[in-house]
Amino acid sequence: MSSISHAIRPTVRAAGRLASRNLVASRASTLPSLTQTRSPLRAFSAIPSRRNGDFPDLTDIPTTPLTHLSEVEVAMKDTVSKFASDVILPKVRDMDEAESMDPAIVEQLFEQGLMSVEIPEEYGGAGMNFTAAIIGIEELARVDPSVSVMVDVHNTLVNTAVMKYGSNALKKKYLPKLATNTVGSFCLSEPVSGSDAFALATKAVETADGFKITGSKMWITNAMEAEFYIVFANLDPSKGYKGITAFVVDKGTKGFSIAKKEKKLGIRASSTCVLNFDDVEVPKENLLGERGQGYKYAIGILNEGRIGIAAQMTGLALGAFENAVKYVWNDRKQFGQFVGEFQGMQHQIAQSYTEITAARHLVYNAARKKEAGEDFVMDAAMAKLYASQVAGRVSGLAVEWMGGMGFVREGLAEKYWRDSKIGAIYEGTSNIQMNTIAKLLQKEYTN
Structure with a gap:
């Protein structure tokens, strides 16, 4: 397959037109690659930017549906969908049973440019827009939410943190690696700092050459595959959460270790680990x-990351829905007719698809506003709250629609349901999301 970036050349000319796409085969696949794209300008977005206080005149811009995609975003959707179906789908069940990500999949994610969607081209990335990353996450989750969350965390949390807050030296050193080969x-x-993230106990002390970090982390995604870790530790506990500081730690640093890999209900191919830091020396x-x-x-990055998790959940819901409706409308018969033709089933199918569509609109609206x-x-x-709720409901119904075939591990229906449960937990539980929504509403409506 060719790589994704040749199908998605995000080149914006002065007149606002996309440059022609040059499709060149790569050694990894016949899909086009994001990483081989080079353009001097910002990637095309469906909406104008309001960064740096610049509020453009929108009066002459025609209104479009929230889910209307730019040419770049359509190309992302189509090529990632094909990559997921052709390359990932045949390995999904084996990776879930082994509770491990196939290293070849990780390598191909880099080769396809899916690990560097927003990284600027000067650092070897695709230089695309945020919504393109969200679309890629959603399409991957339609096939395997485990692969989707690896790409999500790497792009929306890790790459974003380095691009936003890293020094020029850190960007030059690490962004090319994060774009090409380093998870x-x-x-x-x-352990005692989940929803209350600022109660973290990991500490950092300053030394003559830099810092030393001591403590432990839990529920860390991508921990087994990663070689680059953004670690939050309290550099001045006397200031409470205002002492929390972020550091970059390389795998292999003395004192750093992976203590335990969790065995989970769902997204089992995605590694989730306990990490220990025993006087880990970090250069200044x-x-x-x-x-x-x-x-x-952490607050700012997680707000962006929640859109990614919401996209993972809408993708999961779509995958579960499509898997089930194809079965009940084409294969499963009872009383002489396809199960999907019974009115009661059709009502459930219609309701489920309506909820998925509503959730996707919340996701795309959040991405566009960002x-x-x-x-x-x-x-x-x-978006995260509702998408996770919909993913749980729809994937659960999908198991029921398929009957016994939905319950056995021969197919993917039961896996979608297991994978859905994490959506209400990580990157802020559903209760935390409701707290956030309620506080902002209260602020708006209080005199």
Whole structure:
């Protein structure tokens, strides 16, 4: 297959037109690659940017549906869908049973450019827009939510943190690696610091050459595959959460170890681990951003990351829905007719698809607002909350629609349902999302 970036040349000319796409085969596949794209300008977005206080005149821009995609985004959707079906789908069940990500899949994710969607081209990335990354995450989750969350965390949390807060030296050193061959991990949660992320106990002390980190992290996604870790530790506990600071830790650093890999209900091919830090020495240049600003970084990055998790859940819901309806409308018969032709089933199918569509609109709206530089915090919370609820409902119904074939591990129906449960837990539980929504509503409606 050719690589994705040759199908998706995000080149924006001065007149606003996309440059022609050059399709060149890569050694990994026949799909086009994001990583071989080069353009000097910002990737095309469906909406104008409002960054740096620039509020464009929107009066002459025709209104379009939320789910209307730019040419770049359509290409992303189509090529990732094909890649997921052709390359990932044949390995999904084996990876789930082995509770391990196939290294060949990880390698191909890099070769396809899916690990560097927003990384600027000067660092070897695709230089695309945020919504394109969200579309890729959704399409991967239609086939395997485990692969989707690896790509999600790497792009929306790790790459974003380095691009936003990294020094020029850190960007030059690590972004080319993160774009081409190095999986990243975001290390915030701890045994007693989950929803209350700022109660973290991991500490950092300053030394003559940099810092030393001591403590442990828990529920860390991508931990087994990663070689690059963003670690949050308290550099000044006397200041409470305002002492929290972010650091970059390389795998193999003395004192760093993976203590345990969790055995999970769902997304089993995605690694989730406990990490230990025993006087891990971090050079001073590996300080990420400013001292004491880690709590602000974590909040901002997780708000963006929640849109990614919401996309994972809508993709999962679509995958479960499509898998089931194809079966009940084409294969499963009872009383002389296809099960999907019974009115009761049709009502459930119609309701489920309506909920999926509503959830996707929340996701795309949050992504568009983020791209436009608008306040998207409540939109991200609503998207994650509702998408995870829909994923749980639809994947559960899909098992029932398929009867015995939905319950056995021969197919994917039961896996979609198991995978859906994590959506209400990580990157902020559903209750945390509702707290966020309610607080923002209260602020708006209180005199």
